[in-house]
Amino acid sequence: MTSVPSHCPYCALQCGQWIDGDGGVDAREFPTNRGGLCQKGWTSGALLDHPGRLTTPLLRTSRDTPLEPVSWDHALSYVAARLRALRAEHGADAVAVFGAGGLTNEKSYLLGKFARVALGTSQIDYNGRFCMSSAAAAGNRAFGVDRGLPFPVTDLDDAEVVVLAGANVAETMPPLMGHLTGRLVVIDPRRTPTAERAIASGGLHLAPVPGTDLVLALGMLHAAVVDGHVDADYLAERTTGFDDAWALAAQWWPERAERVCGVAAADMRTVVGWLARAQRRYVLTARGAEQHAHGVDTVSAWINLSLALGLPGREGSGFGTITGQGNGQGGREHGQKADQLPGYRMITDPAARAHVAGVWGVDPDDLPGPGRSATELLAALGRDDGPRAMLVFGSNVLVSAPDARSVAERLAALDLLVVADFLPGETAMAADVVLPVAQWAEEEGTMTNLEGRVLRRRRAMTPPSGVRTDLEVISGLADLLDVKGFPSDAEEVFEELRLASAGGPADYSGVTYARIDAGEALHWPVPGEGHPGTPRLFTDRFAHADGRARLIAVDHTEAAELPDAGFPLRATTGRVLVHYQSGAQTRRVAELAGISPEAFVEVHPDTAVRAGLVDGDRARVVSRRGSTLARVRCVGSLRPDTVFLPFHFGGEEAANNLTIAALDPISRMPEFKVCAVRLERV
Numbered sequence: 016m017t018s019v020p021s022h023c024p025y026c027a028l029q030c031g032q033w034i035d036g037d038g039g040v041d042a043r044e045f046p047t048n049r050g051g052l053c054q055k056g057w058t059s060g061a062l063l064d065h066p067g068r069l070t071t072p073l074l075r076t077s078r079d080t081p082l083e084p085v086s087w088d089h090a091l092s093y094v095a096a097r098l099r100a101l102r103a104e105h106g107a108d109a110v111a112v113f114g115a116g117g118l119t120n121e122k123s124y125l126l127g128k129f130a131r132v133a134l135g136t137s138q139i140d141y142n143g144r145f146c147m148s149s150a151a152a153a154g155n156r157a158f159g160v161d162r163g164l165p166f167p168v169t170d171l172d173d174a175e176v177v178v179l180a181g182a183n184v185a186e187t188m189p190p191l192m193g194h195l196t197g198r199l200v201v202i203d204p205r206r207t208p209t210a211e212r213a214i215a216s217g218g219l220h221l222a223p224v225p226g227t228d229l230v231l232a233l234g235m236l237h238a239a240v241v242d243g244h245v246d247a248d249y250l251a252e253r254t255t256g257f258d259d260a261w262a263l264a265a266q267w268w269p270e271r272a273e274r275v276c277g278v279a280a281a282d283m284r285t286v287v288g289w290l291a292r293a294q295r296r297y298v299l300t301a302r303g304a305e306q307h308a309h310g311v312d313t314v315s316a317w318i319n320l321s322l323a324l325g326l327p328g329r330e331g332s333g334f335g336t337i338t339g340q341g342n343g344q345g346g347r348e349h350g351q352k353a354d355q356l357p358g359y360r361m362i363t364d365p366a367a368r369a370h371v372a373g374v375w376g377v378d379p380d381d382l383p384g385p386g387r388s389a390t391e392l393l394a395a396l397g398r399d400d401g402p403r404a405m406l407v408f409g410s411n412v413l414v415s416a417p418d419a420r421s422v423a424e425r426l427a428a429l430d431l432l433v434v435a436d437f438l439p440g441e442t443a444m445a446a447d448v449v450l451p452v453a454q455w456a457e458e459e460g461t462m463t464n465l466e467g468r469v470l471r472r473r474r475a476m477t478p479p480s481g482v483r484t485d486l487e488v489i490s491g492l493a494d495l496l497d498v499k500g501f502p503s504d505a506e507e508v509f510e511e512l513r514l515a516s517a518g519g520p521a522d523y524s525g526v527t528y529a530r531i532d533a534g535e536a537l538h539w540p541v542p543g544e545g546h547p548g549t550p551r552l553f554t555d556r557f558a559h560a561d562g563r564a565r566l567i568a569v570d571h572t573e574a575a576e577l578p579d580a581g582f583p584l585r586a587t588t589g590r591v592l593v594h595y596q597s598g599a600q601t602r603r604v605a606e607l608a609g610i611s612p613e614a615f616v617e618v619h620p621d622t623a624v625r626a627g628l629v630d631g632d633r634a635r636v637v638s639r640r641g642s643t644l645a646r647v648r649c650v651g652s653l654r655p656d657t658v659f660l661p662f663h664f665g666g667e668e669a670a671n672n673l674t675i676a677a678l679d680p681i682s683r684m685p686e687f688k689v690c691a692v693r694l695e696r697v
């Protein structure tokens with residue numbers, strides 16, 4: 016049987032896969048995974064012929080009635096008619112669109128264009144707001160451009176020291192561990208498998224209080240200055256802003272930082288010394304440091320430390336953020352974000368509007384302005400000034416958005432909820448219209464991985480009958496709304512994306528399917544077909560007009576909600592190896608569900624005793640917003656003031672019943688990683 020070379024449907028490592036015509040999946044040698052796959056990748060084929068798969072559109076005309084199978088013609092005409100009516104009655108912003116970082120570049124692009132041109136709405140955002148937005152904002156303000164890793168993953172191979180701030184890659188990107196062979200430092204309130212590896216590597220596990228990474232980074236910058244590790248020549252030649260950043264960091268000598276973040280001052284000095292003395296060294300952040308109401312400032316603090324030590328843009332060294340979703344990088348470049356147009360252009364920039372409007376054949380004045388960010392968009396649904404309808408592509412917001420109970424109320428208040436999905440996840444089952452779409456192995460497209468490399472997703476098999484691709488759905492709806500310019504062929508969409516991105520920060524104009532097929536490693540920007548791509552950014556200059564990186568003056572801010580007598584513990588949330596995100600996919604893979612069948616809460620044994628709980632009990636975890644049921648796991652290495660829950664489960668087991676929708680003032684990232692809770696016996 017012939018197999019096609021493609022990539023895993025899940026995370027941003029985009030491991031190479033072979034997929035055969037029956038949906039059989041095998042590992043494929045690719046630089047990011049070197050022939051490895053994690054359990055999710057190995058079992059990804061199980062969903063292609065899953066008995067629960069959606070293969071016919073479903074519709075209900077009232078929320079009190081069950082979803083019933085209907086034809087595609089009926090479903091799409093119904094949606095188009097309702098959208099027209101709602102728009103006529105309430106204006107274009109009455110219709111919202113919610114996209115995802117799992118969508119291909121082509122889908123992200125066409126969805127953004129569909130919102131702005133076919134619907135004329137400003138109300139579009141996507142789940143990447145929950146994921147990469149703080150890292151993106153911090154990268155933009157420091158470096159002038161946001162590419163998660165500004166160097167190829169393989170550059171990490173011979174690093175002597177790598178600091179991972181809030182990343183549990185041993186579970187979230189297992190094959191990436193193969194690139195981390197030097198001394199590791201892991202910053203995580205929990206002793207994760209990654210932290211174990213750090214200890215085994217001769218490195219350190221630093222366990223801060225959740226939500227205090229910023230102070231830790233300030234303490235380390237202080238240590239760098241006082242211990243004489245600052246690279247003064249680099250700061251003078253390549254940066255601005257050190258003095259202002261230092262004016263604040265100077266207040267945070269390590270012993271003072273220790274009192275807030277709980278990490279020993281001596282460990283801060285040790286790690287700074289390791290970074291300063293190594294030739295090849297990296298600092299990488301992920302969601303543990305970023306998903307906070309001050310996530311942008313926290314990432315900035317880590318960038319400040321990296322700049323003070325002279326890492327970014329130097330051969331064999333660097334700063335990066337580890338992108339999460341399969342197309343988390345490309346998904347934030349092509350215009351499904353509330354404030355962006357394709358090519359990572361800003362929708363408020365008149366030149367950007369003129370360029371993109373030219374490609375789209377519309378008047379720039381007809382393009383809407385910036386819309387609401389994801390959490391604010393969800394909070395506005397069904398309200399007087401908010402959207403009355405929402406189309407969702409690729410996100411299970413009922414499980415993954417903060418303060419899930421409020422999200423459920425808002426979805427219920429909509430006149431029309433349309434969800435395109437291939438599985439009956441929680442959000443799809445709450446919809447008025449469900450549109451069954453193709454899966455990764457059944458469609459063409461491109462994805463941009465965590466190192467900014469553009470990859471081909473290839474069709475290995477025919478989708479089941481009754482199923483359409485997302486591009487066909489968007490194209491079909493555009494037809495019914497009488498708008499032209501929405502092809503359903505992936506390469507045709509990509510050819511237009513190339514033009515729209517040309518000249519923007521994320522310039523794809525030189526990328527072609529043929530070049531990717533020929534095996535070229537094309538990292539953006541690729542400004543022209545003769546251009547070889549840009550595996551390493553910042554080697555000569557940063558992307559700001561003056562070519563310099565900026566240190567940003569940042570200071571400690573408390574978490575939005577602090578523990579008190581009623582809610583004495585800090586809850587944090589994250590991932591386990593075998594489940595992906597809201598679990599809509601992996602909870603349906605028998606092998607994975609067998610390994611991790613239910614929600615759990617990690618608790619320090621002393622904390623469990625105080626709550627009258629023992630290992631294996633079912634507990635109720637309660638916050639001011641809601642509660643969740645979880646099996647107690649006593650973990651002796653955990654901080655006694657902290658509990659941890661995975662967010663992969665829905666309904667009564669959803670960690671997001673607890674979380675708080677406090678937002679970062681710049682990125683609008685919700686504070687997924689800290690809220691105050693108590694434990695109760697069930």
Ligand SMILES: Nc1nc2c(c(=O)[nH]1)N[C@H]1C(S)=C(S)[C@@H](COP(=O)(O)OP(=O)(O)OC[C@H]3O[C@@H](n4cnc5c(=O)[nH]c(N)nc54)[C@H](O)[C@@H]3O)O[C@H]1N2
Pocket residue numbers: 026027146180181182183184186187188202203204205207223224225226227228301302303304338339340341587588589590591592593594595596597659688
């Ligand atoms: N198995 C699996 N892999 C995945 C995914 C998945 O759902 N499952 N999702 C993909 C996606 S979209 C993403 S974004 C990435 C995320 O990848 P990671 O960022 O590695 O994953 P998380 O588990 O969310 O968070 C990492 C760690 O942050 C810690 N943490 C919690 N609070 C704090 C804090 O205040 N400070 C610090 N320093 N650490 C803290 C948690 O204990 C956790 O171990 O994973 C990708 N890969």
Ligand SMILES: Nc1nc2c(c(=O)[nH]1)N[C@H]1C(S)=C(S)[C@@H](COP(=O)(O)OP(=O)(O)OC[C@H]3O[C@@H](n4cnc5c(=O)[nH]c(N)nc54)[C@H](O)[C@@H]3O)O[C@H]1N2
Pocket residue numbers: 115116117118119142143145146147302306339340407408409410411412414415416417435436437438440452485588589590595596597598599600662670671674687
């Ligand atoms: N408490 C807490 N909450 C979190 C996080 C956390 O760490 N803690 N992490 C946040 C992060 S980083 C992320 S990225 C989000 C992710 O959370 P979600 O946005 O909910 O992401 P998924 O669970 O991957 O949902 C994807 C849905 O779309 C479907 N799908 C997959 N691919 C496609 C496609 O190509 N087309 C269509 N139409 N459908 C598709 C899947 O079947 C699934 O139902 O969760 C966020 N929520």
Ligand code: SF4
Pocket residue numbers: 023024025026027028029030048051052053054055056057187188189190
């Ligand atoms: S690490 Fe990510 S891309 Fe690789 S197999 Fe696992 S889920 Fe897929």
Ligand SMILES: [Mo]
Pocket residue numbers: 145146147339340
């Ligand atoms: Mo993510």
